[in-house]
Amino acid sequence: MSLTFLGALALVALAVAVLGTVHAGARNAAMRDRARVFDDVLSAVEDPVVLRGDGIDYPELRGRVGGHPVRLRVIVDALVLRKLPVLWLEVVVHQRVPVTGTVSVLLRPHGGEYFSSNPGFRFELPTPASFPRTARVAASTPDTSLDVLEPLAAFVSEPETKEVGVGPGGLRAVRLLASADQGAYRVSRRASFSGARVPAFELLRTVELLTQREVTT
Template structure:
């Protein structure tokens, strides 16, 4: 009788493990589906949007907006030293520009930003007047940076506390912003760091697209200004 009881207990334990495995499998599939749809609402902003899967389950979207081709990436940051896991969105305008150096402006750098090449740039620069007080600047060629009067009108980007980074380079422009943080209660109690369950809203993304286009136009306008053509 005792042996039969142990067999029943073992069978119940085994069924419990199977149920737990299947539940986790269903949960993982659902999570992957939600992540894969993260840019679905924003696709309407673009002409001929193309979406590709990434190893982390989040999509990468490429599409046309007002005559320019943009690239969107969602990068989760679950490093343990952060207060809360975060989801960063990288909005990139990959277009050749008449710049001779890369400038990376990062606010509140932590030393480890998985979405950025900030710390691979050789030279750190003291922020000029008008830049955010808590920002750091790095470049690969400090003597060839764009003039301050070009950047000044665009520094209002950092009035938005979600904006983390602005990159200008000969290959294009990028804004990185904080899209989401994990739910504090679920993370502290259950270590649940799920991100991206709700698609990014188009009205959240749109100002960043317009900001990059405005910056691109100013860079091109300065390059073709009369004093530069006659220099």
């Protein structure tokens, strides 16, 4: 075996080792960054409990806001071709709501919303005039009233809103948190959301709107 061939093998092995080190470093940095996604809202949440994700998965936050039990989850949405991946923030408020079934308003549906139960609901309802025309309104039962959603029309119409749902056990909103770094995505086709943090005002406002008196009576 020639020295030239052995040298080439050594260079390949070195390159593989360097790439592995770089990949591990990038992965660890991503894990540390994602673990901090709720840092800015912890002071606004009573009795916060952060459930760490596996690997580079985002954590989940549970606690109380304004006396209401809440759950926050960050959703990575990279299923739509030719569109920049995005992060959604899911806010769930657990409380009793006087409705007979679950109703969901999904904005700009494209068929890839794996995080939404809306596509699985059999009963599609007429979209109220106060809602965006791109909304798909669907319910788990045919006799579900939309009155409970009317007070949220302005919130539903905001471009950051992806979905609003109401059921007997509580209310749910999915809002835009961040878009992937465009430059990095074009080069590597990997979604980078470095520095994404949930703003405290976004959480407080969402919970306040979801729990306003008109919605729960």
